[in-house]
Amino acid sequence: MRRMNVSNAAICAGLGVGALVTALVAAGPAVAGVPAVAGVPAVGPAAAGGKQFTRGHLFVTIGEAEPCEFGGREAIVEIDPATGAASVFADSWDGLCRPSPPAVVPDRRRLLVGNSPKGPAYILAFFPDGRSDLYLSFKVCCVGLPTYDPSGNLYVRTALSQILRYPMSGGPPEVFADADDFISGGGRMAFAPNGDLYCTTRRESADDWIVRITPDGVGAIIVTTPGELRGLAVDRSERVFVSAGSPTLGIMRYDPPGYSAPVLLTDLYATSIALSEDEGALFAPSRDRTDGIIAYAVDTESGFVTVIPGEIDPWGGGYLTGSIMVARPVFPGDLDFNGAVELYDFALFDRCLTIGEGEPIPVECQSADLNGDRRRDFADFSVFQRRFGIVFHDPRE
Numbered sequence: 001m002r003r004m005n006v007s008n009a010a011i012c013a014g015l016g017v018g019a020l021v022t023a024l025v026a027a028g029p030a031v032a033g034v035p036a037v038a039g040v041p042a043v044g045p046a047a048a049g050g051k052q053f054t055r056g057h058l059f060v061t062i063g064e065a066e067p068c069e070f071g072g073r074e075a076i077v078e079i080d081p082a083t084g085a086a087s088v089f090a091d092s093w094d095g096l097c098r099p100s101p102p103a104v105v106p107d108r109r110r111l112l113v114g115n116s117p118k119g120p121a122y123i124l125a126f127f128p129d130g131r132s133d134l135y136l137s138f139k140v141c142c143v144g145l146p147t148y149d150p151s152g153n154l155y156v157r158t159a160l161s162q163i164l165r166y167p168m169s170g171g172p173p174e175v176f177a178d179a180d181d182f183i184s185g186g187g188r189m190a191f192a193p194n195g196d197l198y199c200t201t202r203r204e205s206a207d208d209w210i211v212r213i214t215p216d217g218v219g220a221i222i223v224t225t226p227g228e229l230r231g232l233a234v235d236r237s238e239r240v241f242v243s244a245g246s247p248t249l250g251i252m253r254y255d256p257p258g259y260s261a262p263v264l265l266t267d268l269y270a271t272s273i274a275l276s277e278d279e280g281a282l283f284a285p286s287r288d289r290t291d292g293i294i295a296y297a298v299d300t301e302s303g304f305v306t307v308i309p310g311e312i313d314p315w316g317g318g319y320l321t322g323s324i325m326v327a328r329p330v331f332p333g334d335l336d337f338n339g340a341v342e343l344y345d346f347a348l349f350d351r352c353l354t355i356g357e358g359e360p361i362p363v364e365c366q367s368a369d370l371n372g373d374r375r376r377d378f379a380d381f382s383v384f385q386r387r388f389g390i391v392f393h394d395p396r397e
């Protein structure tokens with residue numbers, strides 16, 4: 001475990017000065033029914049205002065073989081997985097250069113993308129209307145994907161084998177984990193709803209690791225994998241999905257508590273994977289020799305592979321596949337995905353428990369399984385109660 005402020009100017013961060021402290025309201029409903037809470041607004045989508053990214057959409061980064069410094073183009077393509085409809089959301093003109101997997105901000109109002117040119121790295125924030133903004137800049141090269149924990153703090157992985165945490169309440173970043181926690185300079189990371197952080201660790205001439213870091217910042221190796229890892233995803237039950245850098249290994253699932261024997265879902269080669277909102281599928285962009293870049297959906301139980309229709313390569317043929325993200329709720333209990341666990345979510349949660357057998361499950365209810373037992377029932381309520389009142393606040397605003 002390491003906790004120290006990054007004060008040696010290794011990182012030049014834009015966060016910190018004058019940041020407001022978020023009002024975290026630690027009140028909760030006492031019993032089922034109408035919650036008796038004071039001072040917690042029933043926000044809901046109507047009061048949220050402003051444009052938000054569409055939940056459930058995929059964001060895939062795609063680039064040319066030529067480096068971005070020499071004119072090679074990069075793009076983020078937004079895809080509706082239901083129809084396959086795809087459009088270029090952002091491109092090199094917006095400053096993309098070796099982009100990381102994008103991350104949706106907990107209130108769905110921004111998309112953060114790490115960029116790693118040959119020089120100082122930076123994170124861009126994109127708004128739903130396509131505008132972009134420099135969000136964070138660094139003095140060193142190479143940042144991994146930005147990721148939020150279930151409390152709204154931002155984590156960034158750097159080439160210095162560190163994971164930095166930027167508190168939601170503002171202030172300077174601190175080193176959350178480092179090489180002592182088995183972290184390498186590259187690799188992916190993903191939070192479980194309970195706040196455990198799962199990471200892949202690249203190792204030179206050795207098999208890669210899957211590492212779990214507790215919310216206190218203590219890392220432990222849970223799996224030594226046979227080969228090199230690429231993509232990573234973790235579901236509500238803390239099942240860990242990885243895609244390997246070789247078609248013979250493909251996409252694997254490691255199940256808790258032992259994480260001992262991997263379940264091979266498919267031999268599909270995918271540089272990156274992301275879970276669908278209902279966690280029934282893993283989306284995986286892959287490059288097909290004849291058909292170009294294709295997005296696949298892999299069933300998380302059976303490994304059955306389906307093709308998402310539509311052309312996701314904006315320039316047509318010959319480009320590299322990149323990373324992928326699905327816009328899914330960051331905060332457990334925030335069923336309408338607006339960055340706050342509030343009364344509106346409670347009303348939705350209540351409704352989610354009364355869905356009858358065979359009835360369609362609304363998208364808001366797909367993340368109502370808060371204890372990860374793959375059922376939506378009253379056992380999830382105590383988790384909701386603990387989460388009630390959390391409100392995301394972007395310290396840059």
Ligand SMILES: [Ca+2]
Binds near residue numbers: 333335336345
């Ligand atoms: Ca909400």
Ligand SMILES: [Ca+2]
Binds near residue numbers: 377379
């Ligand atoms: Ca449940």
